[in-house]
Amino acid sequence: MxxxxxxxxxxxxxxxxxxxxxxxxxxxxxxxxxxxxxxxxxxxxxxxxxxxxxxxxxxxxxxxxxxxxxxxxxxxxxxxxxxxxxxxxxxxxxxxxxxxxxxxxxxxxxxxxxxxxxxxxxxxxxxxxxxxxxxxxxxxxxxxxxxxxxxxxxxxxxxxxxxxxxxxxxxxxxxxxxxxxxxxxxxxxxxxxxxxxxxxxxxxxxxxxxxxxxxxxxxxxxxxxxxxxxxxxxxxxxxxxAGGSNSILAPLLTWKTRVIQVKNVPADAFVGYGCSYRTTAPTKLAILPVGYYDGYDRSLSNLAYVLIKGKRAPVRGRICMNLMMVDITDIDGVKLEEEVVLLGENGQEKITADQMASWAGTVNYEILSRINGDIPRIIV
Ligand SMILES: Cc1ncc(COP(=O)(O)O)c(C=O)c1O
Missing domain, CATH: 3.20.20.10 (Alanine racemase)
Incomplete structure (x- = not known):
């Protein structure tokens, strides 16, 4: 099973x-x-x-x-x-x-x-x-x-x-x-x-x-x-x-997680450590059980986005050790344990290792190789 x-x-x-x-x-x-x-x-x-x-x-x-x-x-x-x-x-x-x-x-x-x-x-x-x-x-x-x-x-x-x-x-x-x-x-x-x-x-x-x-x-x-x-x-x-074709390589890896809480926060509320993000309007957040320990780099704080229901949910506040927060105000119907794509394709959207690397100021090699080895890998 x-x-x-x-x-x-x-x-x-x-x-x-x-x-x-x-x-x-x-x-x-x-x-x-x-x-x-x-x-x-x-x-x-x-x-x-x-x-x-x-x-x-x-x-x-x-x-x-x-x-x-x-x-x-x-x-x-x-x-x-x-x-x-x-x-x-x-x-x-x-x-x-x-x-x-x-x-x-x-x-x-x-x-x-x-x-x-x-x-x-x-x-x-x-x-x-x-x-x-x-x-x-x-x-x-x-x-x-x-x-x-x-x-x-x-x-x-x-x-x-x-x-x-x-x-x-x-x-x-x-x-x-x-x-x-x-x-x-x-x-x-x-x-x-x-x-x-x-x-x-x-x-x-x-x-x-x-x-x-x-x-x-x-x-x-x-x-x-x-x-x-x-x-x-x-x-x-x-x-x-040199005349080479565009589509000779295809990325293999999709990194997924699930929403562990959905919450509403008012306007002017701080989000996360260091109060580095403050809402400007009533906001719906999804909390995700992934942080820098898992290989989601802390430099992606307030910068990256994840994909939920095929839409972009921006990262709000600092990436924590095991947790992160994303803004789902404009994504309807997100439920507890909803699937989230951290890296990979979702509907018409995708987040590539190259994109993440450019956000984090590094290379795709580092983004991939630092995904914590304890996270289960499955073949699809
Ligand atoms: C000795 C050696 N050979 C081959 C490779 C593969 O390199 P690449 O991933 O750029 O193909 C590496 C990776 O760093 C390496 O250290």
Whole structure:
């Protein structure tokens, strides 16, 4: 029996399949590693595993040991690439869970190498190289040293070499991305000249996959596109300017809750903490059981709106920890436990993650990934 949730997230399976068709078209014959880190970009890791199992996806890309373990527990039998970090003391997880690990520290190579020799089980690693993001990655001057360390261990297999772009989604000027790509190619040539030929080169996040043929190599790692969103307006614009179609991606996620009280307040009444909103006329409010703890950002106070009966209900006063208030004066017939859309479509109206992100001064990635992981996720 379907549980009658108070607050929940719906994920549309059909739209995911459509986005995957788009990704597969863009990827051609290359392998696809679906980025499901950050709780499947807020869609729910377990739910995403259930859905992706049925799709033609070769790898999951997760951040941590914990996410990898959750994916395995949920029945993901195919490959898992860990793109974050696993502590030296936890590296046993690599053989135990059958993971492929992104490495960029000599300490990790040595510890995993010894472990692989001891167990006699091959460990597959992907070397992440620094090309100008200055996040994770082996600096060019240390490539020789790390390759020598990898070669010392017969049970370490350099399966991949990767990098991540710094400035591919936030701009229509792609000079820096091209620079990073050239750096990547130089480093790969160097690795080859040192005697290692990793079969998988991978650099492409969603923006790269959408815009740059040269970044795709043997594998791509899309995240946000999987969830039906564009990495940025600039990516969308660049894609359209290059002749791309408008409707290749569809958002999957709808975030819903229910009204927990309807009340009338007089004119000149304050609403919420800090008395930041004051009514100018008799007003009908709906109280909702969602606040910043749930991932509804406090910066949306007095700014955003939600959808009830297909109409916009403006947020009044400050977003609280677990509650918020919206104005339903002009929406007739709202009852206790009426369904409310916080994010997604309702009738002719919709609130997108992009819209919310622009209100909150952030990016759609953050809006989605911060929806509290305790909120139930259901497939529709
Ligand atoms: C290493 C790595 N690869 C791929 C992705 C996917 O990026 P996007 O969601 O922009 O496609 C991410 C996300 O941040 C990442 O960190």
């Amino acid at each position: 379907q549980k009658n949730y108070l607050t929940w997230v719906e994920v549309n399976a059909g739209k995911l399949s459509g986005n995957i068709r788009t990704i597969r078209q863009l990827a051609g014959k290359r392998l696809v590693a679906a980025a499901v880190k950050a709780n499947g970009y807020g869609h729910g890791l377990e739910l995403m595993v259930d859905l992706l199992r049925k799709e033609k996806i070769e790898y999951l890309a997760v951040h941590s040991r914990d996410e990898a373990e959750r994916a395995r527990r949920q029945g993901w039998k195919k490959k898992i690439l860990v793109v974050g970090y696993i502590q030296l003391s936890e590296l046993e997880a690599v053989p135990e869970l059958g993971l492929e690990l992104t490495v960029y520290n000599i300490e990790t190579v040595n510890r995993l190498g010894k472990l692989a020799e001891k167990t006699g089980k091959k460990a597959e690693i992907h070397l992440k190289v620094e090309t100008g993001t200055n996040r994770q990655g082996v600096e060019p001057e240390n490539i020789e040293m790390i390759v020598a360390a990898i070669r010392k261990f017969s049970q370490l297999h350099l399966k991949g070499v990767s990098t991540h772009f710094a400035n591919i989604e936030d701009t229509t000027d792609h000079t820096y991305a091209n620079y990073q790509l050239a750096e990547f190619n130089k480093i790969v040539t160097k690795i080859n000249s040192l005697g290692l030929k990793p079969p998988l080169r991978h650099t492409a996040c969603s923006a790269a996959l959408l815009l740059f043929e040269d970044t795709k190599f043997e594998m791509v790692r899309p995240g946000i596109a999987l969830y039906g969103l564009w990495p940025s307006k600039e990516t969308y614009l660049s894609y359209r300017l």
